[in-house]
Amino acid sequence: MTSYPLPYTAFLDRIKTGELPGLKCDDCSGFIIPPNAVCPDCGSSKLESHSFSKKGKLRTFTVIRVGPTGFQVPYIVALAELEEGPWVMGNVIGLDPANADMTLIGRVVSVGYRLIDNQAGEGPDEGVAFTFEVGDD
Numbered sequence: 487m488t489s490y491p492l493p494y495t496a497f498l499d500r501i502k503t504g505e506l507p508g509l510k511c512d513d514c515s516g517f518i519i520p521p522n523a524v525c526p527d528c529g530s531s532k533l534e535s536h537s538f539s540k541k542g543k544l545r546t547f548t549v550i551r552v553g554p555t556g557f558q559v560p561y562i563v564a565l566a567e568l569e570e571g572p573w574v575m576g577n578v579i580g581l582d583p584a585n586a587d588m589t590l591i592g593r594v595v596s597v598g599y600r601l602i603d604n605q606a607g608e609g610p611d612e613g614v615a616f617t618f619e620v621g622d623d
Contacts, residue, residue, distance in 0.1 A: 508535075
C-alpha cells in the first residue's frame with residue numbers, strides 16, 4: 487500500500503486552518519499542489535510537506551458564460567502561478583466577469599478557497615476550490 491506524505495483529508499484540514507499546503511520533491515526540488523503520490527516532473531516518491539505563500543500571478547483566464555447545472559454564470563476560471571512556481575486553477579472572485587479583460591494577465595493574486603459539498607456520493611464528503619482575489623498591484 488502506498489504511503490502518502492499529505493493525504494487529502496490532511497490537505498483539507500490544513501487549508502481550513504488558513505494554510506496553502508502542498509509537497510516539495512526531495513529529488514528535483516519541484517513543487518506539487520494539490521498533493522500527489524509522486525512528483526509529476528521526475529516520478530520520485532520522495533516528497534515532503536510544504537506550505538505555499540498564497541500569493542501568485544494570474545497567467546490566463548476564461549469567462550464561463552454557459553456553465554454546468556447548479557453554477558451561476560458568468561464566472562471567471564483562471565490559472566495562477568504561485569510564487570514558488572506551480573500553477574493552480576481557481577475562480578476569480580470580487581471582480582465582475584463583464585470587466586475581465588487582458589489587463590488581468592500578470593496581475594498579483596491572493597489565493598483562498600471555498601468548500602464544495604460532494605454531491606456525487608463518491609470519495610470525501612467535501613472538496614475544495616481555489617479562489618483568486620486580484621490585488622491592486
